[in-house]
Amino acid sequence: MPDIPVGSQIFDVVFHPHEPIVYTGLLTGDIKAFGYDDQGQHQAKFTLRPSKRSCRSLAISEDGSQLWAVGKGKILYTIDAGTGKLTDSITAAHDSPINRIKRLMPHLLSTGDDEGVIKLWDPRKPEAIRAYTQHFDFISDFMWLDDKKQLVATSGDGTLSVMDVRAKKTEPFAQSEDQEDELLSILPIKSGTKVVIGTQLGILSVFNRAKGWGDCVDRIPGHPHSIDALCALPSSYPSSHSTILTGSSDGLLRAVELFPTKLVGVIADHGDFPIERIAVDLGGEGRWVGSVGHDEVLRMTDLKDVFEDEDPEEENDTGEREESVVDEDKDEEMESDMPGDIDGGEPTISVSKRRLEVGSDDEETTSTKDASDAEDSDVPQTRKKKRKKEKDALSGKAKKKGRNQVEADPSFFSGL
Template identity: 65%
Template sequence: MFCTGDDDGVIKLWDPRKSQEIRRHSHHFDFISDFLWLGDKKQLISTSGDGTLSVIDVRGKKPEPFAQSEDQEDELLSIVAIKNESKVVVGTQLGILSIFNRNQGWGDCVDRVPGHPQSIDALCAIPSSYPSSHSTILTGSSDGLLRAVQLFPTKLLGVVADHGSFPIERLAVDQNGEGRWVGSAGHEDTLKMTDLKDVFEDENSDDDENANAPSDEEASADREGVEVENTQAQAPSDGGEDDALSVIDAASGDESQDSEAPKEKKRKWKGNKDELAGKKKKGRNEIDADPSFFSGL
């Protein structure tokens, strides 16, 4: 099944096996600018020049849409989903990005991001392999510039491609949105292919550094390994592991026994005393001299 939208605001659902459309929706009164498919709900979202977007349940048979927004007082030209399809970004004629939150309904947008000098005719998401893919989109404007815009927080990341003065009508990333090349088509009948790695190379370098950097667990394991190696290097290697442990235990046991045993006090040897001899007093003019001193006199 596929769908088409014409300049009168009529949406048609087709079966390739049949020559006529299987369903028709005519709730828009101006041209249909873009479509977005929500696979989880089997819903088709359309944007129109009448200033509204509508949600069609392809499983139903009613001609009325499942939901339709209020008039945004601006032509809605392009649409893309971000944040795992929980939010939808719409590009307008005045160069404003209108953000719709699916959890809060389709009645009105929840935020507006100005900044583009001219209309935003095409929108595209970047591959999910980039860390900022949940909040970064590619915008094609009628001024001929393909830009990379971050929404949370709002920031212009740079110009991806330049079509000169020709408006950009369509954007797409290869490999079903997960490749490295983005194609942009403008009114100059030229398809430009731009390498996204040249635009988001900073994010890739940050990922490589984080991937090569060891985690906390690996760093602690390396430190423990170094400590174990230092311990083994200090232990004696001749007698093996058991001998080294026994020598260390014996040395520690001797030290513990020496530290626990009481130390005996050392006494000075004074020799044998003659208790009957009494104390001998030295005379006033008496000196102690070696007998050999007087032998030569």
């Protein structure tokens, strides 16, 4: 599908749960909706600008009838998702700019601001139900555990916290130790038994719910830059339980399989612009993945083109390749004995047939914006990286290997 230009930096993207409609929240404060079809055509549905301050985050109701928006203006907006009309607003919902919002249940929302304050809302009421203050830095992402009715929040202060929304206490149910890194994104994997977190240093931290929330049980290095967004694959794909999509500040949208760890491929490339958010349409079960960043376009990628064109005979053409794949159950049994960081061995990594673009960190440029956008920007003006070709980025020690198999050092994404 061709890129959908929106005219400004996009902070968030959400899809209608049942219809081919996508909503974007922009730096200018605009909320733009687009319809699309399987042939790659798109058309504008509506544009609404409830505030001149940036719209940082969006959430949509389960039936797709209502849209909620928050941002730098500290206001919680309720919008008719069909007509684009503003139906309600709660002014001064937070004392600081609101960074994230998530729908938890039909009449329960959560919001998190730049100072680490988390609030629960019934959108039918003008006041917050509860407020939590255990964090002291921005709230970066939320995850909802429906089986326990618990809300998990990640923060720039290096910790995550778990809140039981059924309890009346304003203290969290659990809070992790300081992970010594900004936690930027969170996603459940392995049918919700484990949780993976993207960090500022490009490490994927894995938490095991059965072992508690005190500390991660595994750390997977490799991304050369921060992992700002995570997204699950549709459940129709066999590897969806352990394959995730990662959006990084190096502009690459990757598919990464965990347990065993391997890079499946690069899904989309935003060039020198970091990726802010990624989402899959139709409630996470569709064919299109939308990725947004600082390049002022909504990039729509067809997952069928990426995951349904592999030749199974070629994947199993040699016995050596089959032996190189670590048994998943065995990997999980060994997980508790693994060190906090993977730095000792040389894991075998299977790379897909697709040629992956290789880059380097040698050249740095800063993104130029016009003065008004820079003044109202809600994200640090980070230095952007230009990528160029490197020789033998994934080469390893000489060893007998299958046709599509290479040996690589632990930082197997470096240079991508």
